[in-house]
Amino acid sequence: MTMKSNAVTSPIREVEGLSVRYGKVEALHDGKLTVGAGQIVSVIGPNGAGKSTLLNAIMGALPQTGPAKGTVRYLSKDVSALAIERRVSRGMYLVPEKRELFATMTVEDNLMFGAYRRKRAGERNHLDQFEHVFRLFPRLKERRKQAAGTLSGGERQMLAVERALMGKPQLLMLDEPSLGLAPLIVKEIFHIISALRQTGVATLFALGRSAEFQARNKPL
Ligand SMILES: Nc1ncnc2c1ncn2[C@@H]1O[C@H](COP(=O)(O)OP(=O)(O)O)[C@@H](O)[C@H]1O
Numbered sequence: 353m354t355m356k357s358n359a360v361t362s363p364i365r366e367v368e369g370l371s372v373r374y375g376k377v378e379a380l381h382d383g384k385l386t387v388g389a390g391q392i393v394s395v396i397g398p399n400g401a402g403k404s405t406l407l408n409a410i411m412g413a414l415p416q417t418g419p420a421k422g423t424v425r426y427l428s429k430d431v432s433a434l435a436i437e438r439r440v441s442r443g444m445y446l447v448p449e450k451r452e453l454f455a456t457m458t459v460e461d462n463l464m465f466g467a468y469r470r471k472r473a474g475e476r477n478h479l480d481q482f483e484h485v486f487r488l489f490p491r492l493k494e495r496r497k498q499a500a501g502t503l504s505g506g507e508r509q510m511l512a513v514e515r516a517l518m519g520k521p522q523l524l525m526l527d528e529p530s531l532g533l534a535p536l537i538v539k540e541i542f543h544i545i546s547a548l549r550q551t552g553v554a555t556l557f558a559l560g561r562s563a564e565f566q567a568r569n570k571p572l
């Protein structure tokens with residue numbers, strides 16, 4: 353698997369010697385990467401290369417069968433032993449490959465759920481991102497009373513990203529966000545991610561081979 357990265361002045365996330373085994377299978381061997389503030393880093397590889405394993409290990413969301421070895425640092429602190437909830441509350445967020453929206457809940461309710469961490473942390477303005485994310489994705493504003501399960505694939509992916517943004521993450525990880533989506537939608541999503549960069553959010557992508565081709569031909 354290729355791990356590409358550029359020079360980093362202010363690292364948000366550093367990973368060192370990360371290895372993950374599922375029983376006898378070593379899915380990830382000695383992974384190492386750094387993501388800085390305002391950077392977009394992508395891990396690229398074919399199916400089964402270990403991309404999802406890497407992202408899940410960073411998030412602390414691996415199944416019990418796959419304990420991770422190695423160090424995950426976030427904002428200079430070792431978070432390797434922290435539970436997923438603790439990592440979320442520090443501003444890490446993973447949009448998993450399967451998107452995992454609440455299908456019977458409306459667009460709006462899914463978004464509120466994204467802000468739940470901030471609400472629980474006592475932030476009185478925890479819904480302040482509503483207008484901002486609707487400005488980024490006007491199409492979802494029109495559909496805010498619609499059940500998430502009735503959205504198209506592209507709209508669902510937008511909602512998954514938008515829900516993540518409601519929590520104001522500092523590190524946003526996206527697992528194959530372009531999988532199964534039309535090129536125009538992919539372009540739209542990549543455009544939004546590159547706008548996020550201006551706000552200092554660090555983004556880590558996992559991309560399959562075809563997405564790599566797209567990204568190379570249309571740089572972010
Ligand atoms: N929960 C699991 N239990 C056992 N093996 C797994 C599990 N998840 C992934 N694997 C295996 O680990 C390897 C890497 O998978 P994955 O991280 O999903 O790759 P990618 O996201 O790059 O397609 C694959 O060989 C896969 O079959």
Ligand SMILES: [Mg+2]
Nearest residue numbers: 403404449527
């Ligand atoms: Mg995967």
